[in-house]
Amino acid sequence: MLKTLVEKEIREILSSTKFIYTFIVCLVLILLSFYSGAVNYKLNVTHWEAANAENLRSFEGIKEWYRVTENRIFLPPQPLATLVSGVSNDIGRTANIEPSGEIVADDSRYNEEPAYAYFRFIDLEFIFLVVLALFAIMLGYDAICGEKEKGPLKLCLSNAIPRTKFLLGKFIGSFAVLSVSLIVSIGLGSLLLPMLGVFLSSEEWLRLALIVLAGLLYFGLFLAMSIMVSSMAQRTATSFLILLIIWIGSTLILPRVAVLLSGRAVDVPTVDELGYQKAMYGTEQWKEFMNTLGNYEAIDNDNMEEVMANFNKFMDSISIAREDKMNLYRSRLNEQRYNAELERSQIAFALARISPSASLSLATSTLAGTSPNLKDKFYQQAKNYQTSLKEFLSGKTGMNVGGGMMIIELDDGSPEKDPIDPSEIPQFVYETESLSTSVKDTLPDFALLILFNCIFISGAFISFNRYDAR
């Protein structure tokens, strides 16, 4: 019996023009997202390689390691970011790393191309959030009330079939059609990737499969919700209107309201405020530094090298002291801001998760490595790189690089030194999160998507069992 109902549902959907048009739109958009994603990724890789090469070239001809005062690092493009862009286009992708001092990432994609910032990209996440949800609504809004309006419902229910089975048949049939359509579209899109020169690792394929699974759960819950609403409404127009309002509310309004409310709940100082405080403190420290420097008394010695060594030792000590104080102050301010920001984000995400759209966005972007954590991860790894760069340069120069120092080069007639080898400079390697960590991080969102499915399917059963089918 269930098989008959499922088959009928599949046949009915496949023979409807609304499905054919929607499927074509969905297929075109998915192929477009894969194509544009692959092209963008290749372009980004080219830019990234060129930027790295250019950076290395900037060290050419330098003969003293102490002249290497900074290195520029670049966040490498992630293949899956082309399919789920998340925050990857919003955050800074490059940073100047000095052996000490703060790290500020800049050159975000949207900074370079404001048009994209305004209109955003068509990626899989957008297709899931907007197209797939609307697709589910289109398939489900008239599932019950439409059958009543058009007539066959009463005839169907005059047969010995439990209503739950009838509804289950509708759900399974609609879900099967869309799942297959989606998987076929994404399968075709995936074929484009190697054809366009983008090769995913097996782990990335697995991540993509999980992203599709999240999309299917999201589609499932919208389908169940649509069937539930159609089991409550007597007219298809009413059902469609209610679902459209829910879709707008959950996709466009709820997440924004969540961010707004969290902003009201937790006060986070702006970067400019922090910058001002740091600058004020820096000025204060600089004055103190200069005062100390002014009180320096050079040793009475004819040997210039000893005099310089003593002076540098003194400079080192006061520079380190100043730097330590500055670092402590900066860390304290940064930590306060980071904690406030974290609290605000946690509140925002917790509230936004009332909307399944937020759960989907967070799950897919976490799996693609483009979640809001990307900024922190890049910053943290840049900090680690800063330490290794400092150690490397200190080893090369034997000095406290990054602190204050005075260097006097004497022409003592010794042969000219060879240029440094820039390839010796440590390379920045961005470590992506392991799959198990990503999966662990997405578990709450998957659980929520499953929970929403259960709630709406139960709601649909309850409503349909009480539905006036006359």
Add this chain to the structure above:
Amino acid sequence: MLENNKQVILEAINLTKKYDDGVVALDNLNFQICNNEIFAMLGGNGAGKTTTINIFLNLLEPTSGDAKVCGVSSHIEPLTVKQNLAYVSENVMLYPNFTALQNLDFFTQLGGRLDVSKDEYREVLMRVGLAEQVHNKKLKSFSKGMRQKCGIAIAILKDTKAILFDEPTSGLDPKAGYEFIRLLNDLKDEGKAVLMSTHDIFRAKEAADTIAIMNEGKFLMKEKASTLFDKDLESLYMQYMAVHGLKPTTEGV
């Protein structure tokens, strides 16, 4: 006392339906329909004819009383009851993107018959008067009469003991109406118990064994059709309606 081989298939026992707003749709209705019998309920809009059918189909619960099919209560064991019931509505609406054969196949399987061959579907469609060339046409291109024939084909294929017809002749042309009565008699001869609600006095007089005139959920009159042939049913109908201060629906009159 029932005649030999007669068996009560459809039965209403003190069937009452009151809506929340106080409207009494059915008021203590009693009737029995046996196999090989056609029972016609005549009456205006809102008389309670469709409500009676809806209670048999368990689309409505009675306030009191019972509607039984083969002795089984429709609101206590609806699924068992529906195995013995087929239903044809006033305006048969099937799946418009399916062909006649596909619709038949789906509803027959839904009715619990999984072993029906395509030839059998074609045979039944021919029997109800649908020519072979339309069997593979989509229902959206069918007229009301053609859809009605499909509905009857579905009911025939379900092969139940009872068939409920809700205004089956409404909107049918005279030829289609005649063919319908012929089919109804065939079904009766096959042993079906038929409950039919209608406005159409002539068709009812032509086909039914028992005729009941209904108003405000009650039978104003219930007679054997054979005894009514001598009287003038039409005048009787008008008379009953007039006595009760009602405007009769004169479709088919």
